[in-house]
Amino acid sequence: MKTIIGGEGEITRRAVASLSKTPRSPRVATGKVAAPRRPSSLAGQASDLCARLESLIARMTKPGAPVTADELATLRRRLAELAGK
DSSP, X not given: OHHHHHSSSOOOHHHHHHHHXXXXXXXXXXXXXXXXSSOSSHHHHHHHHHHHHHHHHHHHTXXXXXXXXXXXXXXXXXXXXXXXX
């Protein structure tokens, strides 16, 4: 991919298709184990979703975010309902 992006020619379907025919270079082991995409426990999944929600709320409350006050109020009500369960 670096070859195509760094090259001077056009990025064509043929050039991209040729990448799949080229053998990949082996990855160097770093000693780190890749984290699973999703935790196996429900509590772990809920924790990950809370982190994502926190990030989204931070983005939504920044000045200039394309979110209306009504949308934020609706989200607050829904979160309060969930917290009460």
